[in-house]
Amino acid sequence: MAEIERYLESNSSSLHPALLWLEEQTNLRTSHARMLSGPVVGSFLKTFCELMKPDNVLELGTFTGYSAISIALGLSEGGHLDALEMRDIHRNLIEEGFRRAGVESKISLIFGDAKEIIPKMGKKYDLIYIDANKREYPEYYHLCMDILRPGGYIIADNVLWDGKVYADNPPKDKQTAGILEFNRIVKEDPRVENYILPLRDGLNIIKKL
Ligand SMILES: C[S@@+](CC[C@H](N)C(=O)[O-])C[C@H]1O[C@@H](n2cnc3c(N)ncnc32)[C@H](O)[C@@H]1O
Helix, strand or coil: CCHHHHHHHHCCCCCCHHHHHHHHHHHHHCCCHHHCCHHHHHHHHHHHHHHHCCCEEEEECCCCCHHHHHHHHHCCCCCEEEEEECCCCCHHHHHHHHHHHCCHHHEEEEECCHHHHHHHCCCCEEEEEECCCHHHHHHHHHHHHHHEEEEEEEEEECCCHHHHHHCCCCCCCHHHHHHHHHHHHHHHCCCEEEEEECCCCCEEEEEEC
């Protein structure tokens, strides 16, 4: 653990035990634990929900459920999260985490490709958290804007992409290209107001006007 992370942890309130359990299990049972949104982004999402009090939240990219639990812990009575995840290999881990956090009734877990599912959701959202395939961020954005209510927010994770997007010569890989294109489209879209919060790997906070 980096020194700053140790300091942040020792000077912040303890996380919900379900999140500590999930982080440990994700480390033990998967080889991609670095994909977890983690304590700082998770706590930010929880606070955002506590302040905004959204009725309907959508998540793109659930992995083992860390951000989904964080969001659900911040929801008010009646608030609901639809969590979309492409692969169902971690279904048991996700569902066990939801139960341990006591949020299973607040979340609908939906497996499949977000690009195919979003147009069929048939409802409007107050808040959408994007954390799926970086190559597909521009596509997600167009789809999400159709189902986001005016005054609602999109929060997109990893928009600084380890600093690659602002390097002198950004690498030419598809993930970096996806994030660069996403940030450009958002900046040029007159339907929204946005800023990039340099929290961990960068959150693009986007408000639909
Ligand atoms: C960075 S991880 C998500 C981490 C998660 N938000 C957390 O806090 O632990 C990205 C996830 O997006 C999923 N994914 C990738 N493309 C997707 C798509 N088109 N539709 C739905 N999920 C997708 C991947 O399977 C992966 O589990």
